[in-house]
Amino acid sequence: MKQIVKNAYWPQIVGAVAWLATAGLTYFIPNADDFPRTTTFAVVCLGIAILSAISLPLNKVRYYGAWILALALFIGIWEVVQAKLLLLPRPFFGAPQELLDVFITDWAKLLNSLAHSMMLLVGGYLLGCIIGFVIGVGMGWSKLFGYWAHPVLRFLGPLPPVAFLPLLFAVIPSSFVAGELLMAFAASFPVAVLTWSGIAGVNPSYYDVAKTMGAKPLFLIRHVAIPAALPFVFVGMFMALGSCFYMLVVAEMLGVKAGLGFYMQWAQGWAAYPNMYAALLIMAVMCTSFMTLLFKVRNRLLRWQKESIKW
Amino acid sequence: MVDSLVKQQKIEITNVSHSYSLDDHDLPVLEEIDLTIEPNEFVVILGPSGCGKSTLLRMVAGLERPEQGSIKANGEEIIAADPSRIVVFQDPTLFPWLTVRQNVELGFKIQKKKDDKAISDMLEMIGLAGFDNAYPSQLSGGMAQRVALARALVNDPSVLILDEPLGKLDSLTRITMQKELVNLWRNKQFTGLMVTHDIEEALLLATRIIVMRQRPAHIIGEFKLDMDYPRHRDSEELLKIRREIFGLLGHKSDW
Ligand SMILES: Nc1ncnc2c1ncn2[C@@H]1O[C@H](COP(=O)(O)OP(=O)(O)OP(=O)(O)O)[C@@H](O)[C@H]1O
Numbered sequence: 125m126k127q128i129v130k131n132a133y134w135p136q137i138v139g140a141v142a143w144l145a146t147a148g149l150t151y152f153i154p155n156a157d158d159f160p161r162t163t164t165f166a167v168v169c170l171g172i173a174i175l176s177a178i179s180l181p182l183n184k185v186r187y188y189g190a191w192i193l194a195l196a197l198f199i200g201i202w203e204v205v206q207a208k209l210l211l212l213p214r215p216f217f218g219a220p221q222e223l224l225d226v227f228i229t230d231w232a233k234l235l236n237s238l239a240h241s242m243m244l245l246v247g248g249y250l251l252g253c254i255i256g257f258v259i260g261v262g263m264g265w266s267k268l269f270g271y272w273a274h275p276v277l278r279f280l281g282p283l284p285p286v287a288f289l290p291l292l293f294a295v296i297p298s299s300f301v302a303g304e305l306l307m308a309f310a311a312s313f314p315v316a317v318l319t320w321s322g323i324a325g326v327n328p329s330y331y332d333v334a335k336t337m338g339a340k341p342l343f344l345i346r347h348v349a350i351p352a353a354l355p356f357v358f359v360g361m362f363m364a365l366g367s368c369f370y371m372l373v374v375a376e377m378l379g380v381k382a383g384l385g386f387y388m389q390w391a392q393g394w395a396a397y398p399n400m401y402a403a404l405l406i407m408a409v410m411c412t413s414f415m416t417l418l419f420k421v422r423n424r425l426l427r428w429q430k431e432s433i434k435w
Numbered sequence: 436m437v438d439s440l441v442k443q444q445k446i447e448i449t450n451v452s453h454s455y456s457l458d459d460h461d462l463p464v465l466e467e468i469d470l471t472i473e474p475n476e477f478v479v480i481l482g483p484s485g486c487g488k489s490t491l492l493r494m495v496a497g498l499e500r501p502e503q504g505s506i507k508a509n510g511e512e513i514i515a516a517d518p519s520r521i522v523v524f525q526d527p528t529l530f531p532w533l534t535v536r537q538n539v540e541l542g543f544k545i546q547k548k549k550d551d552k553a554i555s556d557m558l559e560m561i562g563l564a565g566f567d568n569a570y571p572s573q574l575s576g577g578m579a580q581r582v583a584l585a586r587a588l589v590n591d592p593s594v595l596i597l598d599e600p601l602g603k604l605d606s607l608t609r610i611t612m613q614k615e616l617v618n619l620w621r622n623k624q625f626t627g628l629m630v631t632h633d634i635e636e637a638l639l640l641a642t643r644i645i646v647m648r649q650r651p652a653h654i655i656g657e658f659k660l661d662m663d664y665p666r667h668r669d670s671e672e673l674l675k676i677r678r679e680i681f682g683l684l685g686h687k688s689d690w
């Protein structure tokens with residue numbers, strides 16, 4: 125039986141009070157400079173305070189009580205330091221309401237940038253994973269394939285994909301396609317290497333077992349080699365996702381004229397730092413969501429493994 | 436290729452020698468093995484650890500070819516593995532990504548057959564009904580060994596090759612499984628070829644016991660056992676053979 129831990133009430137109660145206090149000080153203490161959306165921000169804080177209060181009976185939410193409190197303190201202190209006392213230099217540091225203002229006024233553009241980034245990321249990543257997987261299986265399985273693929277992989281694989289960037293953007297007219305290729309390249313190397321080592325490391329007795337029951341090579345690849353190598357494939361896919369995030373930002377800052385990276389570049393040009401923070405926030409949410417999704421898929425496919433970490 | 440529908444197989448091992456290379460030097464493993472196994476025999480091989488028993492079994496299964504000599508089934512050279520000769524390996528080697536049921540079903544999946552009842556009956560027989568959906572990582576060593584046995588038996592092989600299949604079982608389960616093996620063998624009419632470390636087990640199961648010497652393996656003794664089943668481990672006849680085998684294996688005073 126699973127043991128249910130009852131989470132304490134007080135952190136969330138104090139948290140709700142802290143959000144209420146943040147709302148109050150935002151609204152009642154006058155701003156040190158001209159900041160937009162101060163009242164709206166106070167209302168948002170009030171809303172969070174009310175939500176925290178009414179979700180108090182939920183054991184699951186109470187687990188995060190301390191986080192609710194910590195965030196309230198963080199936002200409250202930030203509000204006082206920047207909006208009320210103006211202790212940090214503008215425009216590099218914004219106030220919380222400025223960030224809110226960006227989301228309210230510029231949401232369409234942000235959403236559009238997010239969509240572009242996701243398209244570039246998902247397309248390039250999936251393409252790279254498929255290519256890497258096929259190369260890895262080929263190298264693990266066929267000597268002839270390995271003869272040709274191994275030196276190429278050794279020669280080109282360790283090259284940082286960024287090195288291709290100037291060339292690709294010059295040669296390929298569509299910067300989107302160039303970005304996709306770059307991303308695919310970044311993803312394919314780790315997936316290929318790990319798939320290959322996974323397949324090479326399959327316990328040979330597994331093949332013997334299947335062979336004595338009449339299995340042909342196709343069955344051995346599909347139902348023995350690949351499932352046995354899958355844990356390795358996923359390690360490769362995690363590494364690939366990380367390097368795709370990296371490539372995404374670089375590509376969007378240096379060539380692709382859309383997406384969150386481009387938006388940030390643009391924000392910097394206009395010294396619109398709150399916009400940059402907003403884009404950063406969205407990017408963090410996007411990256412962590414993709415990671416979470418990949419972990420979910422992995423845990424589903426590898427549920428036979430005894431030990432698996434939680435993301 | 437031997438037709439898998441041929442129920443009876445006569446295995447002829449003639450003058451088989453084999454060596455592996457280990458660290459640049461030759462390691463002779465089998466030396467001039469001659470052994471004929473008639474259909475429906477239950478032959479048990481005894482010999483010191485590392486002498487080459489598993490190697491010989493792999494060759495009969497068609498997983499490896501001998502350097503010298505020939506191994507034939509019904510007069511045809513064994514050149515590849517065939518589902519008519521199924522092996523239960525020394526390690527259970529269950530596929531960790533398949534459930535117990537899917538593991539037992541492996542042979543059917545390969546041969547594109549479907550028979551849910553046969554699988555259920557088999558799981559019942561090995562005492563693992565209710566563990567259908569467990570993964571191998573959730574089984575004990577003995578349970579895994581039993582699943583491996585079931586995975587082989589459902590295929591209804593004409594030759595069942597057993598490499599210490601009961602090695603990991605506790606002594607009580609072992610006795611049960613030995614009885615089950617005898618029953619299965621008598622009902623299903625397969626030819627049994629088994630390796631074990633346990634002289635007692637050999638005496639209870641075999642119609643013929645083959646004793647091998649330390650590497651390179653060579654047959655140094657052969658005993659025909661024509662007593663009825665179930666046998667009693669303290670019967671005079673068995674004790675006599677047991678003493679002789681101990682002697683052959685160099686433990687004359689240890690029995
Ligand atoms: N693939 C291989 N390459 C090199 N040497 C091998 C190989 N397989 C087996 N050997 C060697 O052959 C010898 C016999 O091995 P085998 O597995 O047949 O022994 P065994 O009689 O089954 O031993 P045990 O009773 O301990 O299982 C051993 O000394 C082993 O080191």
Ligand SMILES: [Mg+2]
Nearest residue numbers: 488489525598
């Ligand atoms: Mg062995």
